[in-house]
Amino acid sequence: MSLYRNAIWFLNGIQQYTRSGYEVASKEFDPRDLDVSVVGRSFMITGANSGIGKATAVAIAKKGGTVHMVCRNKDKAEEAKEDIVTKSGNTEVYIHIVDMAQSRKVWEFAEAFKKQYPSLNGLINNAGCMVHKRELNAEGLEKNFATNTMGVYILTQTLIPLLQKSRDPRVITVSSGGMLVQKLEVDDLQSMKGYFDAVMVYAQNKRQQVVLTEQWAKANPVIHFSVMHPGWVDTPAVSTSMPQFHRMMEDRLRTVEQGADTVVWLALSRVASRTRSGQFFQDRKPVPTHLPLAWTHSSAEEIQSFMTQLENLSKAVQLQPASFHTDPSQLVDKHQ
Numbered sequence: 583m584s585l586y587r588n589a590i591w592f593l594n595g596i597q598q599y600t601r602s603g604y605e606v607a608s609k610e611f612d613p614r615d616l617d618v619s620v621v622g623r624s625f626m627i628t629g630a631n632s633g634i635g636k637a638t639a640v641a642i643a644k645k646g647g648t649v650h651m652v653c654r655n656k657d658k659a660e661e662a663k664e665d666i667v668t669k670s671g672n673t674e675v676y677i678h679i680v681d682m683a684q685s686r687k688v689w690e691f692a693e694a695f696k697k698q699y700p701s702l703n704g705l706i707n708n709a710g711c712m713v714h715k716r717e718l719n720a721e722g723l724e725k726n727f728a729t730n731t732m733g734v735y736i737l738t739q740t741l742i743p744l745l746q747k748s749r750d751p752r753v754i755t756v757s758s759g760g761m762l763v764q765k766l767e768v769d770d771l772q773s774m775k776g777y778f779d780a781v782m783v784y785a786q787n788k789r790q791q792v793v794l795t796e797q798w799a800k801a802n803p804v805i806h807f808s809v810m811h812p813g814w815v816d817t818p819a820v821s822t823s824m825p826q827f828h829r830m831m832e833d834r835l836r837t838v839e840q841g842a843d844t845v846v847w848l849a850l851s852r853v854a855s856r857t858r859s860g861q862f863f864q865d866r867k868p869v870p871t872h873l874p875l876a877w878t879h880s881s882a883e884e885i886q887s888f889m890t891q892l893e894n895l896s897k898a899v900q901l902q903p904a905s906f907h908t909d910p911s912q913l914v915d916k917h918q
């Protein structure tokens with residue numbers, strides 16, 4: 583079954599996720615959708631120093647928005663900020679140094695941000711990674727899970743009260759079409775069982791982001807949540823984490839602006855805010871979250887177990903001193 587899933591996914595990808603896929607899809611875009619001004623509104627973008635995140639920051643700054651860049655590397659962040667300011671002519675660009683893999687630090691940052699700023703109109707969970715070896719963060723969480731899922735969960739949950747009191751609040755999470763090959767796996771969030779396949783761990787995290795978005799949308803009707811696939815985009819993440827794929831697809835990869843287009847559309851356009859909250863987008867359209875006959879659907883119990891585990895891990899991170907090393911296996915919700 584997984585062979586069938588992967589083959590269907592790749593063939594779909596060649597047609598839709600490439601630069602030519604974008605060119606075909608974009609013929610249906612209405613340029614007036616992005617004829618907006620967001621002066622006075624603020625947007626937080628994680629991983630805003632590179633690739634899709636930086637292209638999103640430039641586009642939002644050009645529309646007058648205040649940009650909060652959340653980056654882990656000060657030098658890279660400052661260099662990117664200079665470029666964003668130059669390209670947009672907007673000086674309302676601020677840097678926050680946070681490693682999204684460090685769960686407690688993410689929570690401390692979000693708490694401090696919530697106290698310091700009166701509003702936040704958009705949160706763009708863009709930072710993502712594919713770490714090829716099984717490594718743990720300070721809290722004992724596997725690093726891909728910590729960055730791609732736990733960091734997104736803690737940041738978003740902590741900022742929800744601030745988003746709720748802001749105008750037209752939106753949360754956009756940059757997932758991946760790669761998640762289509764994975765079913766939510768609730769019994770091994772730390773990838774402790776079997777062979778550690780980073781590509782599949784990453785795809786699992788991206789599936790987790792889709793499930794999280796659906797659950798957030800149900801629980802928080804005031805905020806518009808969406809999750810999206812940017813297509814296959816020529817960025818450092820692809821050339822360093824998947825060098826073979828990058829070499830094979832190099833001429834067909836999307837530009838960062840093409841990859842960021844749907845993020846920007848979801849963050850800024852009025853049309854996007856009128857779509858149903860909680861959906862998965864590709865090229866400005868909601869698309870299915872499962873391949874036909876792929877057996878990737880989860881039961882209500884599995885989803886509940888996943889959400890409970892995230893909440894338990896998040897509470898453990900908040901309650902304990904910074905040096906605390908969580909034993910995640912103690913926090914697993916035994917749903918069966």
Ligand SMILES: NC(=O)c1ccc[n+]([C@@H]2O[C@H](COP(=O)([O-])OP(=O)(O)OC[C@H]3O[C@@H](n4cnc5c(N)ncnc54)[C@H](OP(=O)(O)O)[C@@H]3O)[C@@H](O)[C@H]2O)c1
Nearest residue numbers: 629632633634654681682683708709710758814815817819
């Ligand atoms: N490119 C694609 O084809 C593609 C396809 C599907 C989904 N995506 C998703 O798109 C998003 C953006 O990636 P990209 O392709 O634009 O790659 P990129 O240019 O390498 O950008 C990734 C960004 O995430 C940041 N980041 C990674 N780990 C972090 C951490 N622990 N704390 C803070 N920031 C961290 C990186 O910071 P540093 O610069 O310091 O490393 C960088 O700013 C990711 O979520 C990725 O999974 C990309």
